[in-house]
Amino acid sequence: MPTTQAADPLIDLASVTLSLSGNAGRVDILRGIDLRVMRGETVGLIGPSGSGKSSLLMVMGGLERASSGQVRALGQDLSALNEDALARFRRDHMGVVFQSFHLIPTMTALENVATPLELAGDRDAFDKAAEELRSVGLGARLDHYPAQMSGGEQQRVALARAAAPRPDILLADEPTGNLDGTTGEAIMDMLFGLRDRGATLVLVTHAPELAARCDRVVGLRDGLLDPDSAAAARAEAAE
Template identity: 75%
Template sequence: MGQTVLALKDATLTLAGNAGPVEILKGITLDVAQGETLGLIGPSGSGKSSLLMLMGGLERATSGSVLALGSDLTALDEDALARFRRGNMGVVFQSFHLIPTMTALENVAVPLELAGVSDAFARAAAELQSVGLGARMDHYPTQLSGGEQQRVALARAAAPRPAILLADEPTGNLDGVNGAAIMDMLFGLRDRHGATLVLVTHAPELAERCDRVVRLADGRIVGEDRMKAAAE
């Protein structure tokens, strides 16, 4: 494995709740290496998605530090965080988050245009081809199946060639066949672009394909496993 691209040290996350502050994450210390595939597993409410959001700068640590590619995300303001994410991270959510008034092609081109890529639409088209949606580029999200929408979301996350790809339950809303296809595509993106992949999953078959799996419970890391299949 390469150098460390994500480093959390004693990171905590406390959010305001109806009955007062709620400790979501409690003293998380974790390093992720360049090119590594890390699975985050644990019961609902254990803090998996919150940890992923900390890594992506979508939530700000209450205390401790979160370094991504050497930048301390806790020290950046919202504008700087947005610029950092745009240049370095791709995020795939369970619920797709596509822009409904834009075609598949436009959805994928948006982050490229924001990043100032001159051939944004050509690259977006190539990325959609790579996820098997060459014939669906001009369709709007409502004209696409769940599996197709998730593929558009994957293409959008991967098109800027991010160093870090974060995926929150990427197969959670899909049936077995579509889920398996998205899984293959995620790992294909990692192999093709050399990205570091961190994913939250409840799917054992997805976790088994990771290099390492970290288990969370009640906002803490309670164990980790190097996966045998990845080590072989």
């Protein structure tokens, strides 16, 4: 796999489009996105519902294939990888946090966090998973199932699962969207704490306070980059 120099973008999107076909015909979701994310950056993706934020995040992670253009991460052309190779790349280099948690309901918190480590062949998967859960304040919840935990606790499990493999890139889609203000603030602190481990963060958010903590805010509207909405977000955060 090609090496990435510190001055090179960690994520590099060039002329990326995404179109999906449905009963109503073709829908153009992304319409030519050029975006670079540098190593160690935190980037907030903002914009109205339906603007393409979550789709852009999924394209960055190889969870959705671009219809055209080029998506590179860590110097690797993701469009050149088949599904198995993409899964291995995400396993080795990426963590993803979804708004709806996506925990496995039949697994305990410990098992949920240990699973990606086990898949990567880590012999200390359960010890590392326990350590990660303790770091997010869930040391007493290791053996609890998702249904036995609050939404905030489930999101912390999801964050621990994404962070445990020490990913180069962490993608988060509305990570505080389902949480109350106090819990959301705690999750934000945990997310930005991952930078100390060397993670590069890309976050989709509607929350001005979360966008304000990012190094850079990127606005989207109708599948295109929208500098005006990014400037408005910065102004709102400064008030």
